[in-house]
Amino acid sequence: MLHIAGIIISLFLALLLFTKKGKSTADFILAPWLTLTAFHLLAYYILISDFFIEFPYFLGFEIPIPLIHGPFLYLYIATLTNQRNRLPWLIHFIPAVVAYLLLLGFYTLSFSQKIIVYQNNGIGFESLLSIIRFPIVPSGLIYVVLSLILLKKHRKNISGQFSYVEKINLNWLVYLTIGMGIIWLSIILGNDISTFILVDLFILFIGYFGIKQVGIFANQITDEPLVAITSGALKNHEEANDSSPLIISNEKTKYEKTALGDEQLLNIHLQLKLLMQGEKLYKDPELSLDELAKRLGVSSNTLSQVINSMEGRNFYDYINNLRIAEFKQTVILPENKRFTLLSIAFEAGFNSKTSFHRNFKKATGLSPKAFCQQEKIQLGNQS
Known part of the structure; x- marks a missing residue:
């Protein structure tokens, strides 16, 4: 049966x-x-x-x-x-x-x-x-x-x-x-x-x-x-599907067809920083490399090279570090004391408590709660 x-x-x-x-x-x-x-x-x-x-x-x-x-x-x-x-x-x-x-x-x-x-x-x-x-x-x-x-x-x-x-x-x-x-x-x-x-x-x-x-x-x-x-x-x-982003493990192979000069790297990196500062796209919890590349008018492979070369990290870490910086700037504001750590983290672009805690500890060496205690920040619920 x-x-x-x-x-x-x-x-x-x-x-x-x-x-x-x-x-x-x-x-x-x-x-x-x-x-x-x-x-x-x-x-x-x-x-x-x-x-x-x-x-x-x-x-x-x-x-x-x-x-x-x-x-x-x-x-x-x-x-x-x-x-x-x-x-x-x-x-x-x-x-x-x-x-x-x-x-x-x-x-x-x-x-x-x-x-x-x-x-x-x-x-x-x-x-x-x-x-x-x-x-x-x-x-x-x-x-x-x-x-x-x-x-x-x-x-x-x-x-x-x-x-x-x-x-x-x-x-x-x-x-x-x-x-x-x-x-x-x-x-x-x-x-x-x-x-x-x-x-x-x-x-x-x-x-x-x-x-x-x-x-x-x-x-x-x-x-x-x-x-x-x-x-x-x-x-x-x-x-x-050849035009789709291919996954290639070897970094040299990945960028050999899109090698950028220093001036190009600096120019695209500047555009990226201005876009992030102006529109704070990192607040979108489902932001992808492909979407961001389209906003900048470059290929996803080119943008990946810029982030790796200029920021020294991959796209995931780059975006989550911006979210952490946003969280730090927001959590210290007196008017935000009534909010919880998690609600502020979600507003910064994180989509789960696990992701927030993991990335925050990776970037700062502290848990969000320990960071707030160190900075003497009092919130409604420091979870």
């Missing part, structure tokens, strides 16, 4: 994603992944219930599916975090394709012959099944590690493009990836029942957060049809 519930939930969540308005590219990956998971659960249920004797039509098709889950996880995270790879995405599915090709001999058998093979633990195909199953667990664990590496890079990258991280740090995907790792460990231990219970929980988790997750980067919202999941369409999609 639990597996039937998992199948229904998978299909329901996939349907929600297929019909979701303003779908992101990641949704076009998650929806077929959930559909595949539903089929995997269905095939497993047919096997454990011995229903395959009356319904042998799916026999053999479930065997290579575990080789597909790892690539789907990796590609889903790569898309959400905008860490595109120039290699065609379909390369990740080559092992599964090879496995299906190796099973062609089995697929050509009659239904009655397939049933006999399954009833006798794969008789006649033992060596072939061993070859196919051998890379399944290593492949799954490798993709778990690769996915965690992507998420680690993402945490570093968003600090260079956004002034907030709370809604876009994708912590839920870290837990999801660890959950995938636990599923693979369960497979190693050979407990099928616990494995598929974990899969059911995995479906609920990824479905709930996946549907809620919006595109983080400006180029991630699309309504192109699902047929885009082909090598040609994916290539076109990447080419269409």
